[in-house]
Amino acid sequence: QLQLQESGPRLVQPSETLSLTCTVSGGSISSTSYYWGWIRQPPGKGLEWIGSVYYSGSTYHNPSLKSRVTISVDTSENHFSLKLSSVTAADTAVYYCVRSVAALLDHWGQGTLVTVSS
Amino acid sequence: DIQMTQSPSSLSASVGDRVTITCQASQDISNYLNWYQQKPGKAPKLLIYDASNLEIGVPSRFSGSGSGTDFSFTISALQPEDVATYYCQQYDNLPIALTFGGGTKVEIK
Numbered sequence: 001q002l003q004l005q006e007s008g009p010r011l012v013q014p015s016e017t018l019s020l021t022c023t024v025s026g027g028s029i030s031s032t033s034y035y036w037g038w039i040r041q042p043p044g045k046g047l048e049w050i051g052s053v054y055y056s057g058s059t060y061h062n063p064s065l066k067s068r069v070t071i072s073v074d075t076s077e078n079h080f081s082l083k084l085s086s087v088t089a090a091d092t093a094v095y096y097c098v099r100s101v102a103a104l105l106d107h108w109g110q111g112t113l114v115t116v117s118s
Numbered sequence: 119d120i121q122m123t124q125s126p127s128s129l130s131a132s133v134g135d136r137v138t139i140t141c142q143a144s145q146d147i148s149n150y151l152n153w154y155q156q157k158p159g160k161a162p163k164l165l166i167y168d169a170s171n172l173e174i175g176v177p178s179r180f181s182g183s184g185s186g187t188d189f190s191f192t193i194s195a196l197q198p199e200d201v202a203t204y205y206c207q208q209y210d211n212l213p214i215a216l217t218f219g220g221g222t223k224v225e226i227k
Binding site: 035037046047048049052060062063096102103104105106108109110111 | 167173205209
């Protein structure tokens with residue numbers, strides 16, 4: 001059964017770079033059928049798509065975050081990663097990694113709360 | 119960018135009631151519309167895809183309809199386990215982008 005697990009620092013200093021990794025188990029990240037992405041949810045608020053990556057490395061980003069976002073994939077480690085630069089308190093959120101099939105988000109990680117604070 | 123307007127933002131209904139949530143797109147999105155259920159403290163779960171198709175394993179009391187700019191999501195007979203926040207989500211192909219509605223919190227009266 002496919003599982004996605006987020007990992008990375010839970011506390012990030014303002015102006016620093018948030019870094020998360022999503023490890024995929026029970027399936028191959030190199031499948032040509034899927035995209036892999038990141039969704040975030042500030043406490044008590046709604047969902048926001050951050051971006052997605054294909055196994056080939058092609059990426060797509062939310063225009064509102066594009067200049068700060070880097071999403072990469074490591075097929076040898078079967079994981080993909082998110083980097084969000086110049087963070088502020090507004091970037092405090094639960095970050096989910098997801099698998100998508102033609103933009104259907106059919107598998108989600110459990111989510112990890114990342115707090116931006118000094 | 120396509121905007122999604124979801125309403126109501128919250129509702130309270132009795133067990134067994136029919137509940138309907140709407141989602142309006144700012145431009146024609148064909149049937150590129152999905153619905154998710156998020157229970158407190160949990161990740162969202164896909165319920166309906168391509169506007170009206172029920173994801174495998176999802177109870178048949180959940181349904182979706184619509185195309186173009188106007189969509190609806192219905193719970194035919196609300197159950198206690200349906201307490202959750204529901205989100206619509208659209209996607210563009212050129213370029214690839216995903217947008218969520220603001221969410222509807224469903225509670226039991």
